[in-house]
Amino acid sequence: MTTNAEASGPRPRSFFTPTRIVIYGIIIVAALYYLLPLYVMITTSLKGLPEIRIGNIFAPPLEVTFEPWVKAWTSACTGLTCNGLAPGFWNSVKITLPSTIVSVFIAAVSGYSLVNWRFKGSEFFFTVLLLGSFIPYQVMLYPLVMITAQMKIFGTLWAVILIHTIFGMPILTLLFRNYFASLPQELFKAARVDGAGFWRIFFQIMVPMSLPIFAVAIILQVTGIWNDFLFGVVFAGTQNYPMTVQLNNIVNSVQGVREYNVNMAATILTAAVPLIVYFVSGKWFVRGIAAGAVKG
C-alpha cells in the first residue's frame, strides 16, 4: 500500500489510462461494425442506378437522388401490382395497432388478476401460460389455419390480429405478472380497504405505477408484430399483406433489373417504424423509472 501525505479531496485521474483506451477502442470498433451496413444502405438508396453499377458501395453518392425512395413507396412492383410499399405500410398499421392494444391490455389485466385476485385455478392457468410461451409457433400453424378457416376469418385482417393477440399473451402476461408481483401487496390491500374494486384498483392504482412495464410490453409487441412475416403471409390474404411481406416481394422480384437503390430504400422504410418506436418509447421507459413511479 502506498500513501501520500498530501492526499486531499478527489483522487486525480488521468483520462488516457490504458484501460480507457482499450475500452473506448472496442466500443468504437463495435459501433462502426454495426453502423457500416446502415451507411451502405443509406448511401446506396440515394444513388442512381448508373452510379451503383460503377461498383464502389462505400463511396458516398455523387449525385443525390430521392427517386428510389419515391419509387419504393409508391410504384415498386410487389408481385402483380405496382403500388409500392404504401399499401403494405397501412396494412401493417392496421394489424399492429389493434393487436398491440388488445394483447397488452388483456395481458396486463390477466397478470394483475393472477397476482392480486388469485381465483380458483389461477395456478393452473399460470402453468398453461408458462408452457405456452415455450411452444414454437410453427407447431400450431396448421391447426390455427384450420381454426381460422372454420371461423370464416382466414385470409382477413381479423385472422392476423387474432393470431398476434394470442401469441403475444403468454410472454406478456408473464411480464406483467412478475411486475405486479414486485409491487408491494400492501398497496393493493390499502386500496381494497378504501373500497376500490377490481377495475378501479387496476386503472387508478396499478396502471399509473406500471408505465415502464407498459412501455416494455408495447415495444415488444409493436416491433414483434411489425417485423412478423410468417403470420402475415399465412393468415392475412394477398390484399392485406403487411409491409414485411411486400418488402420481400419487391426485393425478390425476378423481373427486370435489380434496383438496389429501391430495395435499400424500401428496406429502410420498413425498418423505420421499429426504429422510431425504440427511440420514442426508450425515452419513456427511462422517464418512467427516473420518476420513481415504483418506489412508495
Added chain:
Amino acid sequence: MQSSVSVKDLSLNFGSVQVLKSLNLDVKQGEFIVLLGPSGCGKSTLLNCIAGLLDVSEGQIFIGGKNVTWAEPKDRGIGMVFQSYALYPQMTVEKNLSFGLRVAGMKRDEIDSRVKRASEILQIEPLLQRKPANLSGGQRQRVAIGRALVRDVDVFLFDEPLSNLDAKLRSDLRVEIKRLHQRLKNTMIYVTHDQIEALTLADRIAIMKNGEIQQLSDPHTIYNKPVNLYVAGFIGSPSMNFLNGTLAGGAEPAFTTDDGVVVPVGRYVFDKAPTGSAKAVLGVRPEHIVLGDAAKDLPFSTEVEIEIVEPMGSDTLAWTKIGNHAVTFRADSDVHLTVGQKVLVGFDPARGSLFDTASTNRL
C-alpha cells in the same frame, strides 16, 4: 359494554398449514389492543382476517355487533395502517387521503372538510400537495394514519406501523398514536413485535404464538403474572431468570433448585395450590433481585459472585450464578460493581412466578 370487535373460533389455513387455530378475541369499545408475538406467529394474518383482506377458513368475525365474516373490507367500518405505509405513489397526499371517500362517492365539500380535519390532527397540512416520494418516513406514516382517519371509522387496525422508522421517530410517533387514541377513543388493534410499544400503548396485550393467543391481559398482569413459561420469557428485556427445580406442596411450600438451593415460597399466591411435589420452574425478573443489606430481610437471600457487568446508563446489569443457574439482575447505576466481587442478593418469591415444568403453565 358491547364489544367492538369480536373474533369467534377463527381458523385460517394456507393450504395444509394452519396459521390461526380456533382463535377467540373480544375487544371492547374504545379499547387499545396490541397483538404481540414473534415473527410468523400469525399477527398480520389475524389483522387481515379482521379487515376482510383474507377469507377465513372457519369461525366468525363481528364488528360493532354485526357479523362481517363475509363482508367486503370497505363495509366493515375499519381503517387500516400498514407497515410499508402503502401510499399510492402517483397521488398527492391530499388525493391519498381522499381516495376512499371519492370511491364512496362522497360530496366534494364533505371530502374537503374531512381531509382538512385529519390533516390538522396529524399536522400534515403543509404536505397536502406533495407526492409520497417527497416525504420522510415519519410524514408518510402520518399520511397513512390520516387515510384511516378520514374514513371516520370505529375500528383502527395497525400492522406494525412504526417498524420502518428509526428509534427516535418511533418513540415520537408512539406518543402521537397514544394521544390520537385518547382524543378519538376509537377501538384500536395494533400489531407489533416491539415489547415497549406493546407495554406503553396497550389497554390489553394479546401475546400470540403459533396462531394462538397465549395470554390476553393488561400490561401489568402480562408482565407480573405471565400465564406460562413462554409469555414469561417473551416479555421483558433482559428476560426473566429461570431456576429449574422441584416444588414441594403442603402447608409450607418450598422450592428446591436442581442444585440444592432452597427457596421458601410461603408468601407466593398460587393460582392452584400444589399437592405433593413436582418439577417446577421459578421465574424472577432481574429488577426484582435486590442487592446488599436490603436483601437480608427478604425470604430468600444468598451470596453470589459477579461475573459480568453491563452498564446501561440508567442502571447496571450484572450477571452472576445462583447455584448453577445463570442469573442477571439490575442494580442502581451508582452502585459500583466489579467482576469477581462477592455480593449478597435476595428476592421475594411472591413477586416471582412459578411454572409447572410439564405443562409450562403458571402455578
